[in-house]
Amino acid sequence: MLNIGGDIGALIISTPGHLHGHEIEVSPADEPDRRTHAAVRARYVRGGVTFCVVIDALPQGRYLIWQQGETALAEVEVRGGSVAEYTWPEAAVPGRTLVSV
Template identity: 40%
Template sequence: MDSLVLDIGGQIGALVITTGPDLAEEEIEISPGLDPAAKRTHNVVHPRRDRDVVRAYAAVFPTVPAGPYTVWHRDGSPYQVVTIHGGQVTELTMS
């Protein structure tokens, strides 16, 4: 599978959002807390491969301070709130 380096520990975690192929190369945005006006961070959904076979589609946020985050739909509406824990990888499947 593709190699990723996650810089987690202390109060820093990571977020991995898996999707279907329909979101390949699309940006996914997250923002801290529940405020729709909060500054957003984005990452692109990439195919994750094992040799030549695509095993998953995922956007990876490798360094996220602990706390709640809103994950946003492409249309700008909130999708779900996730909680990032320091030293851990939080996973979300976005359909």
């Protein structure tokens, strides 16, 4: 069960399996120092396993997803009463910065 409803939503971040156990942080976009985190966990679903972070009880608004501390990887919108989803890029490994070539 997720704690959502009214102005409260949730965020699911799907990740590659090699991130299992890693902590991923999110923060309100306008308050980057106010972070919360959760670990990537294996979720057993029909047909196999998926790896993701589930963060519920988030007040609706825009959130930054952090890649190891100081690098914001993405910005997502969480709406009250619903679940926002984001897929972690395969090339984004915690502790490394994405670069364009």
